[in-house]
Amino acid sequence: MADIKEALGESTKYKKGNPLSTFSLAYDSAQNQLEPVYYWLLDFMQGDLGMKSQKITDNFTSSPGSGHFAEMGQRLTRLQEEGMKIYGLLNQTIKNVINLLYDLKEFEIRLAHYKEAKSKDEKEKEAGLLSLKQIWLDNVDMKRGRGAIHQMANEMGFTTLREAFMIANNIDDLKKMAGDEGLINEQVMRILIPRLAEFLKWQEYSEKELRKRFKIEKTYLKTQVETIKLQASWIRPYLKAAEELRQKGFDKNPALVNAFSTTMFELTLLGKRKINFEEEVKSDNFPSGLRDYKLKRDYYSCILIKMEFRGHVGQRVTQKGDYSFALGGRVDMSFDSYALNEEELELFEKELAKQDIEESFNFIENTAEESLEQLKEDIDHFLLKEDDLEKEETEKKKQDDTNPFSALFGLFKPSDKKKKEKKEIAELKEIKKDNFVEKQVREFAVKGAKTSLAVIYDIYKKSHGMASAPGGGFIN
Structure with a gap:
């Protein structure tokens, strides 16, 4: 319990x-097991003492020569394999999202050309049409081979063919170039008339199809983003369970011999009970003059119970005829009491979190979050764009509301400003000393913690047929 006591020492100045x-x-005992001991203490703490319990430490290890080690190793391997399968799917989904974003960006650029081609601004319209014509020449007409406009202009002497196609926007433009202006001859005109008609149809149909595909891929992108979140939630239980099955906590312990069939467990329970100041004042446990006093922070009576078990693993036959593990050995328990306020408990939990098992697989859990964070700008651009436009229109309607009664009633509406957030405690020096009333409340919590600890210790011994103090036991 050295780490826990060290964390408590860095969380409170009291004592x-x-x-x-x-x-x-x-x-x-040859038949002694930790499981009934643990659940007896847990149930008594929650039921009879009325405390909220929290498991702080849960470590185990087995000697390599034991059957328990082999069984746990198989379970651990299975969990790791399943976790990595889901992790592979998660990586593939992230790649799909990246590819979808690239496709959507290309679609958006292409659709911008269609929008410009319909613009009322002549220069913008001309730029849009020229871009679409270039795309049609490179991707559609080029498939004709030697009959493509590019090939005919380069190889067959139709030098004006490409320029005339880029200039003309309809059949009338071609007739003008062939007649009055004399820029093209009849042969070039006969080639361009069907090509220009084909381009205009392509422009209409391709825009419709591109917009459909753009919407479909946006929907697919949304599905893939939700899939990433779902797969991240799937992988967490496997990795958490795998980490919990990893043997730890008994490094270089001399009781753990490789060839022996030995298993060791370490469990720590924290129980806390809040001091109800108002009820205690009414019960005359505090002066009646403090009836209207409001505590700035709550105080708790706390007990800490640590259990260490060293057992040998054997086999026993169940009622079904199967074999199962049977543990017998030695259990060491220590019982400690504390009186802490809510700020000290908060700091204590932060100190414990530094050594929490979740840190060892944080990089896996955060993969989805970090990946989405890098792509957040692009994802928001495509998925939230329509929602943002709707919100802007709604806000504009609200701003345009010039009803004097609405404005008047708006003065009495509660403010939307967020309340000042409570400052988090990061270091022991940030915790203020107890004032006069808080000192009295802490002393009351001290008395409650000592009494609760003596009760659970005394009742446990008596209920298990062990020698205990006579009369009131250890309470007095």
Whole structure:
């Protein structure tokens, strides 16, 4: 419990983080198991003592020569394999999103040419048509081979063919160039009339198809983004379970011999009960003059129970005829009491979080979030664009509302400004000292923590047929 006690020492100045009272208990039995011990303490803490419980430590390890080690290793491997399968799917989906974004950007550029071609501005319209004609020449007409406009202009001497096609926007333009202006002859005109008609049809049909595909791929992009989030939620349980099955916590422990069939467990429970200041004042546990006093922070009576189990693994036959593991060995328990306020508990949890198991697979869990964050601007551009336009129109309507009664009633509406957020405690020095009333409340929490610890220790011993203090036990 060295790490936990160190975290408590860095979370409170009261008693320098040392426990208010301490008890210890150890017993060895060939049929002793940790599971009933743990659940007895958990149920008593939650039920009889009325405390909220929290599991802080959950470590185990087995010697390499034990059957328990082999079984846990198989489960761990299975979880890792399933997790990496989903991780592979997650990576593939992210690649699909990237490809979709590139396609949508190309579609958007192409659709911008169609929009410009319909513009009322002559220069913008001309630029749009020239861009579309160039695309048609390069991608559609080029498939004719030697009959393509590019090939005929370069190889067959039709030098004016390409320029005339780029200038003319309809059949009348071609007739003008062939008649009054004399820029093209009849032969060139006979080639350009069907080509220009084909281009105009292509312009109409291709725009419709491109817009359809643009909408379809936007919908598909939304589906893929949601799939990434779904796959990230799928992978988390596998990786979390795999990390929890990883053996840890007993490095270089002399009791763990490779060839022996030994298993070791470490569990720590934290129980806390809030001091209801208002109810305690009504019960005359505090002076009646404090009835209207409001505590700025809550105080808690806390107990910390650590269990260490060292057992040998054997086999037993179940009622079905199957074999299962049977554990027997020694359990060491330590009971400590503390009195902490909510800021100290918050800091204590932060200190514990630094060593939390989730940190070891954070990089996997955050892959989806980080990937989407890098692509956020592009995704928002395509998926939120229509929603933003609708919101802007709604806001404009609200701003245009000139009804004097609406404006008057708006003065009495509650403000949308966010309330000032509570400052987070990062270091022990940021926690203020207890004032006079808080000192009294903490002392009351101290008394409650000591009493609760003595009760759970005393009742556990008596309920398991162990020698205990007579009468009121350890409470007095």
